[in-house]
Amino acid sequence: MEALKQRIRAEGKVRGNNEVLKVDSFLNHKMDVAFLQEIGQEFRRRFAGCQVDRILTIEASGIAIACLAAPAFGNVPVVFAKKNRTKNIAGDVYISQVESFTQDRRPYNIFVSKEFLHPGEKVLLLDDFLANGSALQALTDLVRQAGAEVVGAGVVIEKAFQPGGQRLRTDGVRVESLARIQSMSEETGVVFCD
Numbered sequence: 001m002e003a004l005k006q007r008i009r010a011e012g013k014v015r016g017n018n019e020v021l022k023v024d025s026f027l028n029h030k031m032d033v034a035f036l037q038e039i040g041q042e043f044r045r046r047f048a049g050c051q052v053d054r055i056l057t058i059e060a061s062g063i064a065i066a067c068l069a070a071p072a073f074g075n076v077p078v079v080f081a082k083k084n085r086t087k088n089i090a091g092d093v094y095i096s097q098v099e100s101f102t103q104d105r106r107p108y109n110i111f112v113s114k115e116f117l118h119p120g121e122k123v124l125l126l127d128d129f130l131a132n133g134s135a136l137q138a139l140t141d142l143v144r145q146a147g148a149e150v151v152g153a154g155v156v157i158e159k160a161f162q163p164g165g166q167r168l169r170t171d172g173v174r175v176e177s178l179a180r181i182q183s184m185s186e187e188t189g190v191v192f193c194d
Ligand code: 5GP
Pocket: 019, 020, 021, 022, 023, 028, 058, 061, 099, 100, 101, 102, 127, 128, 129, 130, 131, 132, 133, 134, 135, 136, 159, 164
């Protein structure tokens, strides 16, 4: 998605030892709603012809992306996995574990109520970033626990120099990323993406 790549090059800020890209000016803090709607339409184009019964994402950054993509998919329901750091959750939920990319790789649980994922459903995963793949792997796990099917994973920005994309694809998940970062430098501020 050319417009996205241009914005990443112009507005992205490289942090965290060349590993973290901040796109707070349109995606992760201030949100450009019209642009997020375009991103939603691009996801629809990428997954054209695929049945999508619901969209699953993870709080917090995935929620806006999923909600603004849902109209392009016929206003299918959006479900977001909740984060819980206590590790003890009571009730009828599917649980999986994520290794946090941004918070020192600390593991935490995510969960979705069994009410909101059902056997046989075709579920599209959406998220803002793909790094090591832990978040999307955990979402895939929740869908499979429910006996539902992952249609694919749509990510706005894949950091292709990190292993998540390959891990998911090896696991049989179709991954569509709208921009792929090949390298980036905190020192020069230059971000190479395709
Ligand atoms: P993964 O689980 O693939 O290692 O990391 C994906 C999650 O970590 C995403 O949900 C995203 O919120 C966060 N994340 C990973 N890399 C970045 C990054 O470079 N920038 C930002 N803003 N978030 C990231």
